[in-house]
Amino acid sequence: MEPMDLSCEEVDGLLDLADDIIARPQAYAHKCDGKKIATLFFEPSTRTRLSFEAAMLELGGSVLGFASADSSSATKGESIADTIRVVQCYADICAMRHPKEGAAKVASLYSNIPVINAGDGGHQHPTQTLTDLLTIRRLKGKIEDLTVGLCGDLKFGRTVHSLIKALTRYPHIRFVLISPQELRVPDYIREILEKEDIPFVEAERLEEVIEQLDVLYMTRVQRERFFNEEDYVRLRDSYILDMPKMELAKKDMIVLHPLPRVNEIDTEVDKDPRACYFKQVLFGKYARMALILKLLEVE
């Protein structure tokens, strides 16, 4: 299941369900009694794994699985197809993270239980996108008529690509794409935006555009992504969100980040009420609860 396999209505249905879970958690506390999720993490990702596990536990279900490939049979040369056919004997639903692109897709072809892609090679990561949409809708009250800034590494960050694609399905979104030249969004993203007539601008410095934004989605710029040291030194501070830049922003802008954060958001910013990246973590749990419920077809 990948969110973009879902129609806009289905995504909105999931967000509505997440809203209801947030409003009435007790009503969902036993929805998955007796159900099990298998968390198959062929590469470690504590945050994502714990989010799925918390989601299932808060629905009354239970958890089994592994946190890294070292402790899995993959090391014995087993195929993904065989692994999932074994795991489906043990669990009702599965969340899989795998370094190989398309691994969760392959698993789902052989599986008679739902397989959620919890990240694969190149960081396709659909539940992150669902999380981002839920967070925006909860905090801005809508997903429309918003100016959304995405800042940092827009070339390699699949989180960013998924979010842009998802947002193009909502009305009146404007994008501000903030990155160094060498880390601009790939052409195919730019083509989508142009074809759909979705307004966007590209900028090199966050401080020059931050005042326009309703949503600022931060990602990390890794030094090794720069072509030369000079550019890195000249630009690095533009991709670090700090209080002086926050001063320039709207009073109701929200700052998101997929985490983990290293230094691209100064910890001073954490105290600002516009810093919403930890709320985003909480919404991620609710988004996953909604997805689990839907995929298990629990009423």
Place this chain on the structure above:
Amino acid sequence: MEPMDLSCEEVDGLLDLADDIIARPQAYAHKCDGKKIATLFFEPSTRTRLSFEAAMLELGGSVLGFASADSSSATKGESIADTIRVVQCYADICAMRHPKEGAAKVASLYSNIPVINAGDGGHQHPTQTLTDLLTIRRLKGKIEDLTVGLCGDLKFGRTVHSLIKALTRYPHIRFVLISPQELRVPDYIREILEKEDIPFVEAERLEEVIEQLDVLYMTRVQRERFFNEEDYVRLRDSYILDMPKMELAKKDMIVLHPLPRVNEIDTEVDKDPRACYFKQVLFGKYARMALILKLLEVE
């Protein structure tokens, strides 16, 4: 607890219990409420560990433990005896996998909770045998009057030895032992069969004997087990089950495999209804549920 410590009647009692769990899973969904299993895996074995964990969860119990020795106190030099005396404070039953032969046995001597051997050095693996017996009985309707072929590495595969020993206790079983010369069953197995007057033949090529079989139990032949490269090249295809060989077999033969499978069964075979190795995984869970119930003396 090792199955061969059990009488034939006790094993049959476990298989009957497993049948009843399969027929009425809801009746067992809370049998172990409030009970805990500790899965102590000093070496990783995801499949076996998850099977025990799923078994306990489906009985209403819960799970704690470790998936590899790295995260255990064994690295601090603690003895098995001390480990189990600690663990018995935390759990009601324990499944232990350990690289050292006899480790689970030692643990059981010091333990006041049941210790299930989930595999030890040389791959003694009693719950696999229970799984195999349950699978044969479920799919053939009986454990008697069957021609059972065992194919591959019959020398080092303890799974195979345990299964042969277990089957000798049932009436009218005939064995066809298919392996290269250097990987024939050990003498002590051949002596048991001769002493008990149990018919068996040995063969070098699967394709020459497959037509006789009611049950085909496949295992892997590792290249490094062969004495010389010539033999390996000459024989390797005889130990790979593929559709041409399946064409020669009975319409109601069943194919089993302890898994993980590498290439010794062609994935084409998976689609054949006689391929039962994934069903075997499911029966493994039920066999373990029965064993847990019996050892905890839950009514």
Place this chain on the structure above:
Amino acid sequence: MEPMDLSCEEVDGLLDLADDIIARPQAYAHKCDGKKIATLFFEPSTRTRLSFEAAMLELGGSVLGFASADSSSATKGESIADTIRVVQCYADICAMRHPKEGAAKVASLYSNIPVINAGDGGHQHPTQTLTDLLTIRRLKGKIEDLTVGLCGDLKFGRTVHSLIKALTRYPHIRFVLISPQELRVPDYIREILEKEDIPFVEAERLEEVIEQLDVLYMTRVQRERFFNEEDYVRLRDSYILDMPKMELAKKDMIVLHPLPRVNEIDTEVDKDPRACYFKQVLFGKYARMALILKLLEVE
């Protein structure tokens, strides 16, 4: 939460609660239904982790977390502050073990859920102390008017320092501190005892003082702690508890050890009813149950 942050009354309240849990476990079996503990073990400690997990499960709650830093986001450079702000979205309480001194303290500053220090650099380990106090009170019927011997490495063992500090708050405790010269308690501990006028003697050989003791707390003396090989050879046997030394001791002395034990207590001693280190493990679970209940403010 560190026990010494607690008043004497609060500690006694915890011990009373643990007593009641031991007396009426069923009354507590659902106190934490729907609650979750996160066990964040940045360095492995199976015994401690399983103790917390068993404690939460016996209260009806559930568990998530990680057993070693390899499978955590820490490897991606995330700060403790960020980790705990993520984890508090997933769990109601957290037990953290970390190689860095003060890590749990830092986490608690950023957390809106209780953070239990499950050991940090230098082995501050407050729930061990709570365990030790509960064990003494259960087995001696009181924490007063006791001669407590601590034997082994008294210099580096924080478990020992914590226990001494905790015991100074109870009336009429006398200490016998048994260690080689180079592993005597640090000056600050000796100063506390002198300032509080608490009687203590220091000894170099266990066999010379064991007859005085009501409680003997053993710890390991590591060879590499000795300044020279001669001293090690001359003294090592004095720090190994064996049956000849037990013969010299009171009939109602109790022997404790924080475990894991390597060879500092001869396994022959295990059979002596005065050997209480495995009971201590069990009391550790109950101490943690009491602490979890108190911190979650569950009635």
